[in-house]
Amino acid sequence: MNRLSPTPTILSLLPALALIPVIGVVVTNVHDGGRLLLVEFVGAALQPSLDPVVVQSAWHGLQITVATALFSWAISSFLGILLGLASASVVWQTCVGQSWPAIVIRRFLAIPRAIHELLWGLLLLQILGLSPWVAILAIIIPYTALVARVVSDQLDTQDRRALIALQQSGSKPFPVLITALGPKMGPVLISYIGYRLECALRGATLLGVFGMGGLGIDIQLAFRSLDFQELWTPLWMLAGVMFSLEQILSWFRSHLRSSKNAIKQMIITVALMIILTLISVPWLNAVDIDLSESVSWNAFPWPTVAELKIAFNTLPWIQLVSSTIMVTLLAAGIAIGIPPMGMMLWPSRVGIGVQSYIWALLRLIPTPISALLLLLFSQTSLAVAALALGAHNLGVMGRLLKEGLDEQSNSGWQSLRASGSGTQTAWLYGCFSGQSPSYLAYAAYRTDVILRETVVVGWVGGTGLGWQLIESLGSFNWAQVALLTIVFATLTLIGETLSDQCRQHWLGPSKVRPMILDLQS
């Protein structure tokens, strides 16, 4: 008998071990210079600058960020739904009896999806110059492809018995699709699209940190001048917006859940999206972002084959790829393992409440800022990059885990407590065990996201594909940029395939939809 049977529960906890080498390296490289600055940073959180100039600037930046996020989100959601329908096998099979066009479109959409919005931003910056469309398109392109994938995945994994029954009754394809699949799609789509709005807001802030307008610029400038009081003014504003958005979306989801009419839910959501798009354009104009201004188009300087050969021979590919994978694995370990480990060690209501606040703070601070904070007292290393990236994603994982646990019945916990188990063991067996397969499945998806996000912290580690890409962009080496983009996209597509397989393993073939939907709905 093979007794070794690591359960999903333990497999969710073990990745926390990644924190040990990471902390070890960070602590070894620690330097005293930044300790005072770190204390100042923490202290400034309680005394953000209320200088009218700073507040006004942050307010202006916040409006740009929110309006950019709203506009990009609405457009990418519309396009994503359309492309999702176009890349769903069930749609093509029902309409024309063939599914190959869906497969072709889906493969094509994998490329924009594989490249992080920051990379899109940097590439578009070279092509369009400094234009408000850079940030907007940088969000729209990957988000459209992501929404399309979720929509097509959802459509293709629905139970088709009702659809076949309607088809055999002689109904036309589109009414059949709407009637058989529409009601099931409604709640899932609404939940996912709501989640993308939160992502768009984070993305718009991040693009600002890299100089593409909005609140991120205020954050970046305040950090560069080490004026932490000024840094906390936009950060608290962002926290306020994020918190309000979470509450509004949560209310909206629970309100829609109580309504049984899925088609009505979708109509309300689409109407709201149209209203928000219509609001965001004049709002952007009001904050001096003119979307109608002409864009200077500089065609991408495609490299020659000879240049590509030189670039291929120049770059240390093994080192770049291995360090990217290393940062991904370490960051994913921290992000996946720490939330359940923390909740297991401190499962009381107070403990989980405190941890929830810490997660919210980690989600709030953009990853590059976390990395800069770590650099205040530690030297540049892969560990710093992994810690910064892991910390941000830990905030996301923690929140999703808590949401999942809150919706789960507490009967397991109750029965173990009644049989004399301690709080920690009762939490581990009675609460977390039930949630762990879903958590692991979502962790696989998150690892895939972390791989894309390594580009954001690449410069901290001083190595990795993301770092090299930014370096190559800075030196206008288009051959290197092209090759690095292809390698990065290939790597993320491999990661995506692996994470899909992991999700299928943990949830079974009937539940291949992204876990975000299970935990966010």
Added chain:
Amino acid sequence: MNALLELKGVRVHGPRGIRLNNIDLTISSGERIALLGSNGAGKSSLIAVANGSLTPNRGLVLWQGHSMQNLRQGKRQAIGTLWQDLRLIEELNVAQNINAGALGSRNLLWAVANLIYPLEINACKECLQAVGLSTDLISAPIGELSGGQRQRVALARVLRQRPELILADEPLFSLDPTLIEEVLNLLLANAIISPLAIHRTLLMSMHQPDLIHNFDRVIGLRSGSIVFDHPSNELDAKALAWIYRSE
């Protein structure tokens, strides 16, 4: 006989009214008690109060003379519950589930290690054998078991806990007649002459009046109140009709 569990003036309010009303009950060591009552009479609430998972709005629950509310967590291990919905952990295998019964007397490290590599496998096998299951099932995932096997694994988990009192909430619910007899025999056998050499007491809720001759005492519940409590051989048709008559 020593009083193990005492309920004094226990009252429990639910969202739809009173679930238990002024319950006075003493359970002594070694007793086999059947709890009868129609659906919604308060049987599950009484069991939940007895195992400490439900705190009454009024009244006292005493375990060996000590208030249940202030009872040390480790002491609760002496009360084992066979829940109606079994509450097995679907994500763990049979051995790990059986070991979950021992968590009250083990530390966190043991609990974590059991998730990697099921521990104390012989003790688990002993419990499996006690409930009449093959030890070949020891590493089977819970999801692969039949309804009857799941019921037995849940009982094995209770035995692994080594409780002095077993509370069984409708364990015969939805079982076919052959299984009813088997599960009942297992519970009664383990209640009195345990293969694990522990003298046990049993309080079991059920809907089968024809089986009460196996018990020493019968308690009838109606609308949250005890309407009769006497030796099983004194139960008559009139009393039965009273508890199952519509309100």
